[in-house]
Amino acid sequence: MELEKTLKISDLIRELRQQLHLSQEKFAAKLGVSLRTINRWENGSTVPSQMALKLIEKMLQNMGEPGKRLVNEYLPKAEQREDS
Structure with missing residues (x-):
C-alpha cells in the first residue's frame, strides 16, 4: 500500500513539473528544495514533506x-478537504 502511494506521488511530481514546462532544477527552485530532492521524489526513493x-x-x-x-x-x- 505504501509503495503504491509513493509511486503515485512520484508520478504527480513528474507530471506537474512537465505540465508547468519546468526542468527539475527550476521546479526545485520554485519549491525551495534541491535538485537532488526533486530527483528523489520523482524516482520514488523519498516523498515530499x-x-x-x-x-x-x-x-x-x-x-x-x-x-x-x-x-x-x-x-x-x-x-x-477543499470541498469541506
Whole structure:
C-alpha cells in the first residue's frame, strides 16, 4: 500500500513539473528544495514533506482545470478537504 502511494506521488511530481514546462532544477527552485530532492521524489526513493505537499497543492490549484484533474487523480484527500 505504501509503495503504491509513493509511486503515485512520484508520478504527480513528474507530471506537474512537465505540465508547468519546468526542468527539475527550476521546479526545485520554485519549491525551495534541491535538485537532488526533486530527483528523489520523482524516482520514488523519498516523498515530499507535508510543507512541500502544501506548496505542490497550491501550485495545482493555481493551474485551473489541469491542476484540478491532477488533484483528483493523485490527491483525492486534498480534494475532499477543499470541498469541506
